Amino acid sequence: MSFQSCEKQDESLQVSIFPIEYCNIIGTWEIKSISGGISGDNYIPNFKYLQIKSDGDFIFLRDSYSIASGSIICKTDSEKELILSFSLDSIYSLEVINMSTFYPKHIKLVDSNQLILIDPCCDLFTYTFKKL
Numbered sequence: 001m002s003f004q005s006c007e008k009q010d011e012s013l014q015v016s017i018f019p020i021e022y023c024n025i026i027g028t029w030e031i032k033s034i035s036g037g038i039s040g041d042n043y044i045p046n047f048k049y050l051q052i053k054s055d056g057d058f059i060f061l062r063d064s065y066s067i068a069s070g071s072i073i074c075k076t077d078s079e080k081e082l083i084l085s086f087s088l089d090s091i092y093s094l095e096v097i098n099m100s101t102f103y104p105k106h107i108k109l110v111d112s113n114q115l116i117l118i119d120p121c122c123d124l125f126t127y128t129f130k131k132l
Helices: 020-025
Strands: 027-036 049-052 057-062 065-076 082-088 105-111 114-118 125-131
Antiparallel strands (some): 027 049, 049 057, 057 065, 065 082, 114 125
């Protein structure tokens, strides 16, 4: 898998950390559901938006204010699927958001408007987002 810029070349020369086939991940996503866990139930998210920037920085937002931020590390697995690891700027952010950021997320872009982040184990969580 090759990593190329998702941005058009311009004066800023901003380069994306995301492979070209995953460029649609950049932007603001609204959380639609959190499901899974041992019981398989749905959970009420305590954040409303996930904002992902081309440089890999991310911000969790509750309405219009930031509740957690950090940076994303991209990896690929043996099937060449993209895996995201979320590294929080502050350990205290774990108490603020109900997303298991310490597990890498397998990524599924259903289309340019739906993002699904899947924890690696069957009794963990699946996060479904809609692009704004």
